[in-house]
Amino acid sequence: MGIVVKKFGGTSVANAEKILRACKRVIEEVDAGNQVVVVASARGKQTDQLVADAYELNPNPPAREMDQLLSTGEIQTVSLFAMALEAAGYKAISFTGGQIKMITDSDHSRARIKSIDSLHIHNHLAKGYIVLVAGFQGIDEKGNITTLGRGGSDTSAVALAAALEADECEIFTDVDGIYTTDPRIFKQAAKMEMISYDEMLEMASLGAGVMHGRAVEFGKKYNVKIHVRSSIEETKGTIITHEVPQMEDIVVSGATIQKDMAKISLIGVDNKPGNAAKLFSHLAGAKVVINDIIQTEVDAEKANVSFTIGMSDFNDAVEAVESIKDELGCERVFTRKDIAEVSAVGVGMRSHYGIAERMFGALSKAKVNVDSITTSEIRISCVVDENQAEKALEAVCLAFELDKPADQRSK
Amino acid sequence: MGIVVKKFGGTSVANAEKILRACKRVIEEVDAGNQVVVVASARGKQTDQLVADAYELNPNPPAREMDQLLSTGEIQTVSLFAMALEAAGYKAISFTGGQIKMITDSDHSRARIKSIDSLHIHNHLAKGYIVLVAGFQGIDEKGNITTLGRGGSDTSAVALAAALEADECEIFTDVDGIYTTDPRIFKQAAKMEMISYDEMLEMASLGAGVMHGRAVEFGKKYNVKIHVRSSIEETKGTIITHEVPQMEDIVVSGATIQKDMAKISLIGVDNKPGNAAKLFSHLAGAKVVINDIIQTEVDAEKANVSFTIGMSDFNDAVEAVESIKDELGCERVFTRKDIAEVSAVGVGMRSHYGIAERMFGALSKAKVNVDSITTSEIRISCVVDENQAEKALEAVCLAFELDKPADQRSK
Numbered sequence: 108m109g110i111v112v113k114k115f116g117g118t119s120v121a122n123a124e125k126i127l128r129a130c131k132r133v134i135e136e137v138d139a140g141n142q143v144v145v146v147a148s149a150r151g152k153q154t155d156q157l158v159a160d161a162y163e164l165n166p167n168p169p170a171r172e173m174d175q176l177l178s179t180g181e182i183q184t185v186s187l188f189a190m191a192l193e194a195a196g197y198k199a200i201s202f203t204g205g206q207i208k209m210i211t212d213s214d215h216s217r218a219r220i221k222s223i224d225s226l227h228i229h230n231h232l233a234k235g236y237i238v239l240v241a242g243f244q245g246i247d248e249k250g251n252i253t254t255l256g257r258g259g260s261d262t263s264a265v266a267l268a269a270a271l272e273a274d275e276c277e278i279f280t281d282v283d284g285i286y287t288t289d290p291r292i293f294k295q296a297a298k299m300e301m302i303s304y305d306e307m308l309e310m311a312s313l314g315a316g317v318m319h320g321r322a323v324e325f326g327k328k329y330n331v332k333i334h335v336r337s338s339i340e341e342t343k344g345t346i347i348t349h350e351v352p353q354m355e356d357i358v359v360s361g362a363t364i365q366k367d368m369a370k371i372s373l374i375g376v377d378n379k380p381g382n383a384a385k386l387f388s389h390l391a392g393a394k395v396v397i398n399d400i401i402q403t404e405v406d407a408e409k410a411n412v413s414f415t416i417g418m419s420d421f422n423d424a425v426e427a428v429e430s431i432k433d434e435l436g437c438e439r440v441f442t443r444k445d446i447a448e449v450s451a452v453g454v455g456m457r458s459h460y461g462i463a464e465r466m467f468g469a470l471s472k473a474k475v476n477v478d479s480i481t482t483s484e485i486r487i488s489c490v491v492d493e494n495q496a497e498k499a500l501e502a503v504c505l506a507f508e509l510d511k512p513a514d515q516r517s518k
Numbered sequence: 519m520g521i522v523v524k525k526f527g528g529t530s531v532a533n534a535e536k537i538l539r540a541c542k543r544v545i546e547e548v549d550a551g552n553q554v555v556v557v558a559s560a561r562g563k564q565t566d567q568l569v570a571d572a573y574e575l576n577p578n579p580p581a582r583e584m585d586q587l588l589s590t591g592e593i594q595t596v597s598l599f600a601m602a603l604e605a606a607g608y609k610a611i612s613f614t615g616g617q618i619k620m621i622t623d624s625d626h627s628r629a630r631i632k633s634i635d636s637l638h639i640h641n642h643l644a645k646g647y648i649v650l651v652a653g654f655q656g657i658d659e660k661g662n663i664t665t666l667g668r669g670g671s672d673t674s675a676v677a678l679a680a681a682l683e684a685d686e687c688e689i690f691t692d693v694d695g696i697y698t699t700d701p702r703i704f705k706q707a708a709k710m711e712m713i714s715y716d717e718m719l720e721m722a723s724l725g726a727g728v729m730h731g732r733a734v735e736f737g738k739k740y741n742v743k744i745h746v747r748s749s750i751e752e753t754k755g756t757i758i759t760h761e762v763p764q765m766e767d768i769v770v771s772g773a774t775i776q777k778d779m780a781k782i783s784l785i786g787v788d789n790k791p792g793n794a795a796k797l798f799s800h801l802a803g804a805k806v807v808i809n810d811i812i813q814t815e816v817d818a819e820k821a822n823v824s825f826t827i828g829m830s831d832f833n834d835a836v837e838a839v840e841s842i843k844d845e846l847g848c849e850r851v852f853t854r855k856d857i858a859e860v861s862a863v864g865v866g867m868r869s870h871y872g873i874a875e876r877m878f879g880a881l882s883k884a885k886v887n888v889d890s891i892t893t894s895e896i897r898i899s900c901v902v903d904e905n906q907a908e909k910a911l912e913a914v915c916l917a918f919e920l921d922k923p924a925d926q927r928s929k
Binding site: 163167168179185190191199201 | 534537538568571572574575576577578579580582583584586587589590591593594596597598600601602604605610611612614616617661662663
């Protein structure tokens with residue numbers, strides 16, 4: 108007998124019919140002899156409605172009150188879910204974040220989990236209850252209700268799985284797993300059987316929207332086996348797990364595309380220690396989120412610094428750069444809008460040579476012009492023209508056979 | 519500087535416009551130099567919607583989960599209310615029942631308040647906050663969310679006023695005060711300036727729906743001045759308070775009507791101690807709510823016992839009576855449907871004579887046939903034919919000048 112945490116997102120519990128379908132998945136697991144903890148999000152558009160209600164009364168609602176308000180959506184789901192399980196003849200009990208002492212810091216709307224009263228849950232599981240926990244929420248040390256930010260229910264589920272030492276954390280969603288790339292762009296994308304935390308983190312930060320990075324980080328830290336799967340079909344989905352030897356053989360696991368990007372280049376910045384730090388802390392102060400940084404020395408005295416950002420931060424970034432460029436001795440600022448970043452991700456990069464060449468070869472063959480390149484240990488990213496982005500992604504996918512399951516690719 | 523508790527019902531906070539109107543009342547009080555605690559109910563039909571959602575999943579929802587579900591409606595209101603006050607430039611903070619440790623027993627859906635963490639609220643008032651508390655809810659010793667049953671937000675408000683030693687507890691509602699009788703039946707009904715707790719309790723139990731009996735009981739126990747007033751008009755409403763000498767001069771304060779009643783009579787019950795107790799504990803076991811009891815000795819051996827009940831309990835009551843009548847030596851059971859009870863209420867009855875005569879005289883003059891009569895220290899009730907009920911109420915109202923304010927009546 109094991110413990111399984113099952114997380115259902117808002118679309119999977121949007122109405123009575125969908126709650127009953129989710130119940131069925133829970134009941135199957137219980138009937139198979141396992142203890143089950145359910146984490147659920149607010150039903151369908153409930154959170155959107157509450158947000159709209161709030162903005163109608165206050166264009167700048169205080170974060171504490173917003174958390175207090177939004178936390179109710181998840182509480183409604185889990186109490187209704189418990190009622191449905193009871194109606195089916197199963198013992199069930201629902202808890203708010205506060206009731207299981209999901210203690211967080213006080214950073215409202217993006218709080219971080221500090222501890223969970225796992226004993227309270229274990230006690231109820233031992234008494235034969237299915238335990239339901241409202242996702243997305245916690246309380247701080249003073250008893251204020253907090254929320255965990257985007258993807259918060261995923262984080263709740265993975266954190267609970269870690270605290271309970273669960274065998275698996277299942278994330279039920281409207282896709283049937285994680286694909287090598289976005290199937291809306293590259294139709295032949297293959298479903299992955301398995302992906303490492305690090306790869307998933309790179310893909311999450313690069314815009315693959317299936318799971319939020321923070322939940323994956325939690326999973327990595329506490330080694331929680333995360334199973335992303337369909338709430339409708341019964342097929343197996345994708346397992347996010349620690350790195351296993353067979354992953355080494357997979358050169359590239361996935362590819363991503365990020366559109367609506369811009370690049371800002373500072374040409375001829377004084378080449379002295381601390382200048383880059385000064386620039387980026389200034390940008391952080393202006394709340395600009397930096398994607399990638401490319402720095403090259405021109406000579407002993409001057410360097411060029413470029414960085415990519417989302418288009419939504421463009422105006423703030425330009426303003427921030429203009430106000431600091433003289434201090435950095437910068438000769439000229441050069442901006443470029445309408446770019447995209449295409450990336451290949453894989454832990455196999457660590458042990459394989461020639462990946463970059465294969466990628467550039469494919470892009471060049473597809474006549475895609477590469478503006479700049481950045482790499483991490485398990486990622487290569489190319490900045491390209493936005494109107495060439497999809498062609499670029501396709502070329503990368505074909506070059507690394509991302510249209511095939513990993514075990515069917517040529518070695 | 520004093521403390522005022524202001525309670526807004528569901529219709530008074532049904533939408534953004536109404537919440538803003540309620541805010542205005544709160545702001546006026548703060549600007550006048552008082553500390554304000556707001557208690558609010560769920561917005562408009564939110565609770566009804568949640569109840570419907572629950573029954574869609576479970577025709578017999580477990581009470582604990584129902585409380586967990588329904589408590590969210592009030593939390594939404596108070597967080598939105600706090601946001602609106604912040605938008606107007608006032609410091610505001612909302613609390614759930616759990617956050618202010620509104621500790622109750624564990625009797626879900628009709629829990630009773632045991633204690634409140636008034637210090638927590640005082641601390642926030644002292645820091646200049648308007649404190650908002652979700653009505654209708656508490657938590658038990660184990661941290662389960664409970665609700666207080668019908669009229670629960672009134673009870674929350676009065677209990678808070680008691681715990682905080684507030685100067686006044688204002689109940690904002692869709693009527694502008696408490697009337698001598700139901701103005702829908704007797705159009706000339708006069709608004710009362712003042713009513714004693716005991717009179718209000720009699721009127722509440724007799725069906726005057728403005729305030730729930732439990733809240734009034736709480737007010738009486740802790741001597742909380744309750745002000746029932748309109749959420750729309752700024753006029754003064756009705757004060758519910760302890761008995762003051764001037765109330766003695768008012769012979770009858772109000773009159774009520776209860777329709778859809780039935781009467782069950784047990785003829786020729788053995789006249790021995792304990793028989794009545796046996797009957798009524800048997801009826802209590804069948805969950806029949808007894809209104810009034812009339813018992814008369816026929817001779818040393820036999821007595822007649824009658825009682826009135828709501829029509830909804832009629833079948834259960836008849837069944838219960840049939841199953842115990844032989845044991846009581848009852849000769850015959852006689853039932854009467856389609857009756858109503860008309861009552862006159864007033865603490866002045868204690869010190870005035872001839873009230874009953876005046877009432878019967880008025881009923882007789884109006885050609886109303888009186889089936890039976892019961893009295894308490896401050897109440898006289900007559901059972902009449904349902905189709906004569908409104909005529910009876912009118913006759914009683916005119917006899918006691920309930921169409922005039924108390925100070926304009928003849929002595």
